[in-house]
Amino acid sequence: MSEPNLTATAELIALGVPEAPRRLPNLNRAPFEIRALKSGFLTALTWIAALLASVPLFSVIYRLAIEGGSRLDWEALTALPPSAFEQGGGFGNAIVGTLVMVGLATLISVPIGIFAAIYLAILDPDSRLAHSVRFLSKALTGFPSILAGVFVYAVLVVTMKTYSALAGGVALAVLMLPTVVLAAEQAMMMVPKKMKDAAFGIGCTRAQVIWKVVLPTGAPGILTGVMLAIAGAAGNSAPLLFTALFSGYYLTSLTEPTASLAILIFNFSGMPYDNQIELAWAASLVLVMVVLVFNILARIIGRQKH
Amino acid sequence: MASHHFDHVDRSGSVSGPPSAGDYIFDRGFRGVAWLSAVFILALVVYIVIEIGGKALPAFSEYGFGFLTSTTWNVQTGQFGILPEIWGTLYSSLLALIIGGVFGVAIAIFLTQDFLHGHLAAVFRTIIELLAAIPSVVYGLWGIYVLIPLLRPVANWLHGEFGFVPFFGTSLSGPGLGPAALVLAIMILPTVASISVDALHQVPYKVKEAAYGMGTTRWEAILKVMLPTAGSGILAALVLGFGRALGETMALAMLIGNSNQISLSLFSPANTLAALLASSFPEAGPVEVRALMYAALVLLAITLIVNAIGLAVMKFATRKFEAER
Amino acid sequence: MNATAEMTAAGAASASAPTGAIVMNCQIDKVFYGDFLAVRASTVPIEKNKITGFIGPSGCGKSTVLRSLNRMNDLIPIFRFEGKVTYHGQDIYDRKVDPVVVRRYIGMVFQQPNPFAMSIYDNVAFGLRLNGFKGNLDERVEKALKGAACWNEVKDKLKNSGLSLSGGQQQRLCIARAIATEPDVLLMDEPCSALDPIATRRVEELMLELKEKYTIALVTHNMQQATRVADTTAFFGVDISQGSRTGYLVEMGPTRQIFEDPQEKLTGEYVRGEFS
Numbered sequence: 001m002s003e004p005n006l007t008a009t010a011e012l013i014a015l016g017v018p019e020a021p022r023r024l025p026n027l028n029r030a031p032f033e034i035r036a037l038k039s040g041f042l043t044a045l046t047w048i049a050a051l052l053a054s055v056p057l058f059s060v061i062y063r064l065a066i067e068g069g070s071r072l073d074w075e076a077l078t079a080l081p082p083s084a085f086e087q088g089g090g091f092g093n094a095i096v097g098t099l100v101m102v103g104l105a106t107l108i109s110v111p112i113g114i115f116a117a118i119y120l121a122i123l124d125p126d127s128r129l130a131h132s133v134r135f136l137s138k139a140l141t142g143f144p145s146i147l148a149g150v151f152v153y154a155v156l157v158v159t160m161k162t163y164s165a166l167a168g169g170v171a172l173a174v175l176m177l178p179t180v181v182l183a184a185e186q187a188m189m190m191v192p193k194k195m196k197d198a199a200f201g202i203g204c205t206r207a208q209v210i211w212k213v214v215l216p217t218g219a220p221g222i223l224t225g226v227m228l229a230i231a232g233a234a235g236n237s238a239p240l241l242f243t244a245l246f247s248g249y250y251l252t253s254l255t256e257p258t259a260s261l262a263i264l265i266f267n268f269s270g271m272p273y274d275n276q277i278e279l280a281w282a283a284s285l286v287l288v289m290v291v292l293v294f295n296i297l298a299r300i301i302g303r304q305k306h
Numbered sequence: 307m308a309s310h311h312f313d314h315v316d317r318s319g320s321v322s323g324p325p326s327a328g329d330y331i332f333d334r335g336f337r338g339v340a341w342l343s344a345v346f347i348l349a350l351v352v353y354i355v356i357e358i359g360g361k362a363l364p365a366f367s368e369y370g371f372g373f374l375t376s377t378t379w380n381v382q383t384g385q386f387g388i389l390p391e392i393w394g395t396l397y398s399s400l401l402a403l404i405i406g407g408v409f410g411v412a413i414a415i416f417l418t419q420d421f422l423h424g425h426l427a428a429v430f431r432t433i434i435e436l437l438a439a440i441p442s443v444v445y446g447l448w449g450i451y452v453l454i455p456l457l458r459p460v461a462n463w464l465h466g467e468f469g470f471v472p473f474f475g476t477s478l479s480g481p482g483l484g485p486a487a488l489v490l491a492i493m494i495l496p497t498v499a500s501i502s503v504d505a506l507h508q509v510p511y512k513v514k515e516a517a518y519g520m521g522t523t524r525w526e527a528i529l530k531v532m533l534p535t536a537g538s539g540i541l542a543a544l545v546l547g548f549g550r551a552l553g554e555t556m557a558l559a560m561l562i563g564n565s566n567q568i569s570l571s572l573f574s575p576a577n578t579l580a581a582l583l584a585s586s587f588p589e590a591g592p593v594e595v596r597a598l599m600y601a602a603l604v605l606l607a608i609t610l611i612v613n614a615i616g617l618a619v620m621k622f623a624t625r626k627f628e629a630e631r
Numbered sequence: 632m633n634a635t636a637e638m639t640a641a642g643a644a645s646a647s648a649p650t651g652a653i654v655m656n657c658q659i660d661k662v663f664y665g666d667f668l669a670v671r672a673s674t675v676p677i678e679k680n681k682i683t684g685f686i687g688p689s690g691c692g693k694s695t696v697l698r699s700l701n702r703m704n705d706l707i708p709i710f711r712f713e714g715k716v717t718y719h720g721q722d723i724y725d726r727k728v729d730p731v732v733v734r735r736y737i738g739m740v741f742q743q744p745n746p747f748a749m750s751i752y753d754n755v756a757f758g759l760r761l762n763g764f765k766g767n768l769d770e771r772v773e774k775a776l777k778g779a780a781c782w783n784e785v786k787d788k789l790k791n792s793g794l795s796l797s798g799g800q801q802q803r804l805c806i807a808r809a810i811a812t813e814p815d816v817l818l819m820d821e822p823c824s825a826l827d828p829i830a831t832r833r834v835e836e837l838m839l840e841l842k843e844k845y846t847i848a849l850v851t852h853n854m855q856q857a858t859r860v861a862d863t864t865a866f867f868g869v870d871i872s873q874g875s876r877t878g879y880l881v882e883m884g885p886t887r888q889i890f891e892d893p894q895e896k897l898t899g900e901y902v903r904g905e906f907s
Contacts, residue, residue, distance in 0.1 A: 057440070063448060111343075119341055123340055123341070198805065202738065238556050269447045270450075321812045
């Protein structure tokens, strides 16, 4: 195969090609050139940053499994919190309290949030009201959660003259509301315009377009947002500190101080007794599991969309 | 409306007909409820500001602006000031922003600039998202029993060898600003990372192609083209992350030491506005509650301003790309 | 010839006298999007049990005119309609008229197939349920699907999502959905533009069947399609003399006449493909 090439070259020479062939640039990799070294160094730094950032997550999960797992039994899940020198005990009332208050917050925030999102996404997206509500919802997502507690304390606790599950639920609802609004608006905007057109074209009223087409089509996205909001509320404790306070007993009415997992962890973490600290870890494990379940649900529902 | 039924169009077999009275009532009611809900959110925010502002008013008229510059918090003598808390809030948030910001932006680059493929990228994204899902109190607990014992020997060595540097001016006996800021950094990292990821995703693909087309290395493309182009979005991520750090409560209340002092040292205990509210509110008497309401108003004002700046920067960043398209 | 020239000079659109009963008469004065004049003076009568084709270059306002016939354009906030559209003698732009009611009598098939994210059955039954139909739902769904020539393809998978069908099947499903309630008029906005030639052919055959029962207005960008299915053709042009692109009706008449013996020079140039 090299034969004809040689002759070709020979012919070219014979023809007397005047110019010397242009010197080809070196296209090979130069792994030790400054540019390459700099690139490699930065890439390594980025990898280290990413790995380092994952350490806390694994450390938290590991310690929860070790410290919390060893204490997590039926007694811990059902018994009442122990007093200072008592052994054993659990946090059953805190589990119930957390579920009740998060449920209450969901009942309050989800309908209002979805209806407000309907207004923002479909009914009048460019009105001044819509623009202000959108801005305020975004601002509220960065709102310190403890201030929701301060607000509800001023509005409900002072007027009802008691800390209560109701106040705790309302405070959590204030925190869930913006998440639900923004996620639901996003989900409804994703419903293709051509589907809305089809519904209008067949003679739907606006409410019928939304009720029969937009909401069912956007449901997975809306539900994902709701799940994430619930996960956030379940783990949030600051607003409960002085709205629900705490209680050593199972709740019997919505208008009495109520225990929650997060506040139990907060209270027990600072106590100088091993029993309480162990329970704080076990309660943390339960709390993280509740939060993760809702997070995973959100992911599963969100994925079904496609 | 009822007079327009187009009844004369009646054809055998056609079921076309106007919406029923019930349909109209449903339509009106539905839209009415949606409008009310939107108004409710608007009213809620206004109410929150008025309520907290109103409850803070008595303390404001009593202590005036001196409240912001005084360093005493004494319930017995009725002297209240929140300068140490303002200092602690800003200092801890700034430290968290530096650490969380560097890591958050690095991770955003890591996730968007083709360092990882397919599954691994999804795994890392999930890890960062889960980092945000861990409740604040759990970080607090982890900080007390894992992080502080880990940091203490390092901190005390630094204090011993470099005690003349103001940052290492005290030893770490337990809770302190450093561990609190570190946990705060972990908590805001996902916020910074996810908003930065969005900002980097917004850079049109053609910009990246143009950079590579000029013969840049990957890092030259990132540093000279991608980051400057996504700059305002990343700035928004940092500002919003800072805003989140300012208001973070439980982990700080557990880790910062709740001590009313101003110090540059990373290892001395300190306090923040949110932690002050968390630790003092449940047991406060009426006089202290009024002072706490004033503190809450200050926290509200600071976070609202920071968040508004962040959102404005973000809007500017998004608009820039919309205009380009 | 003189008469035609006079009519053009007067700026009014020329239309030969319709032969059948007129179901709708669209008398546009001006149509605006914001400050932009999209369509100017044009009169388009729609005859009963015929297919009226709208053709013309892009930007000539043919879709805008079609969407004015069932007030779909009301969904665009900056849209403004001046003139009137009579439907059996009644102006649908009268302030007392509810556009929702109009759309129940005047159905629409869109450019992109747009089934709802629900089962095939529920898609077709949607309009029936919406109108509070109390009779035998299954029967009507089957009838509509047969009418849209897709019963045989979907009868075994009525529970499957409407989105699982191919593009051509989706479009026929949308036609089934539109005719399930047996409306009076069907508006079709380039219904074949997203379909392949075979699917297009089936939809065209379907249109010819449907005109036995319905009155159809069809926007098409495909002149061959107009010659194949339209009884009457309306040719719209674009006037760029005022600095913006304003659409108007140039000529309307029996399809044969428009394509073989157009009265207007512009129409002749367009149908011969001399400009687009």
